[in-house]
Amino acid sequence: MKLIVGLGNPGVKYENTRHNAGFMVMDRIAQMTDQSISKKKFEGSYVKTKLRGEDVILLKPETYMNLSGFSVRACMDFFKIDRKDILVIYDDLDTPVGSIRLKTKGSAGGHNGMKSVISSVLGEDFNRIRVGIGRDPKIKIIDYVLTKFRADEVEDLNKAIDQAAKAALFSLNHTFEQTMNRYNVKPKKAKPKPATEKTQTFANNEATETYTLDSKDSKASKDTDSDKKSADDKKPELSQIEKQSPASPVIEERVETTYSLSGSEIEMAEFFVESKPKSE
Numbered sequence: 001m002k003l004i005v006g007l008g009n010p011g012v013k014y015e016n017t018r019h020n021a022g023f024m025v026m027d028r029i030a031q032m033t034d035q036s037i038s039k040k041k042f043e044g045s046y047v048k049t050k051l052r053g054e055d056v057i058l059l060k061p062e063t064y065m066n067l068s069g070f071s072v073r074a075c076m077d078f079f080k081i082d083r084k085d086i087l088v089i090y091d092d093l094d095t096p097v098g099s100i101r102l103k104t105k106g107s108a109g110g111h112n113g114m115k116s117v118i119s120s121v122l123g124e125d126f127n128r129i130r131v132g133i134g135r136d137p138k139i140k141i142i143d144y145v146l147t148k149f150r151a152d153e154v155e156d157l158n159k160a161i162d163q164a165a166k167a168a169l170f171s172l173n174h175t176f177e178q179t180m181n182r183y184n185v186k187p188k189k190a191k192p193k194p195a196t197e198k199t200q201t202f203a204n205n206e207a208t209e210t211y212t213l214d215s216k217d218s219k220a221s222k223d224t225d226s227d228k229k230s231a232d233d234k235k236p237e238l239s240q241i242e243k244q245s246p247a248s249p250v251i252e253e254r255v256e257t258t259y260s261l262s263g264s265e266i267e268m269a270e271f272f273v274e275s276k277p278k279s280e
Contacts (some may be wrong), residue, residue, distance in 0.1 A: 005033030007090040019145040021091035021131040028165040042074040065113040069120025098156030265273040
């Protein structure tokens, strides 16, 4: 016999609050299987039925969240259900709204309902489905878990509840490892950002030349489409720049580069030098 438990708080006051995500999944399972979780026993509401060829108990503890384990233990003892045959569904702050996570064991992670269940079943090695409720750093956790889902979260929440209900039913006639492989969606890895280059642009009247500071050896190299200069050439060549106008008194301009040591890095400075005709 299998036992599926959804954690939450009883009463209209707590309906549709984040802490009641486990109850929401149980209601969805009941809806999908035409069941009514309405019998009163084990300090909760339950139904005994047969689903997918398995005898199953669907249980919603009504001891309030922090004492959920008492209801779970009473049901397990009455029907002689082993810990390996229980599945607990509950809300999780560390999982975003719209996502679910399946595990075969683990700590309570600060969840008081799970602390009570772990204490009552005398171990952490039982299956569980965590339904994401996200976090809000501006609201204290004790208050946040009792808030209702925002309108913009409802669509994602419903998708997660559907997935959790389907996963619970799938696990009845499959191993939980198979269930995890099917319903645990791995988050996509973010693509690494390309390394940024420090560039410095010098402009004259006719063209713009770009120089890149190599972060590895702090040497200056000019960006061109031609082949790279040899490793022995440590300084950029002096570029000849034509005069803009024949009337200009400047005979030529050139770019000179200086290097100075600042801390552990080499700093580079480039500037124009003008040569003027000598006075007769």
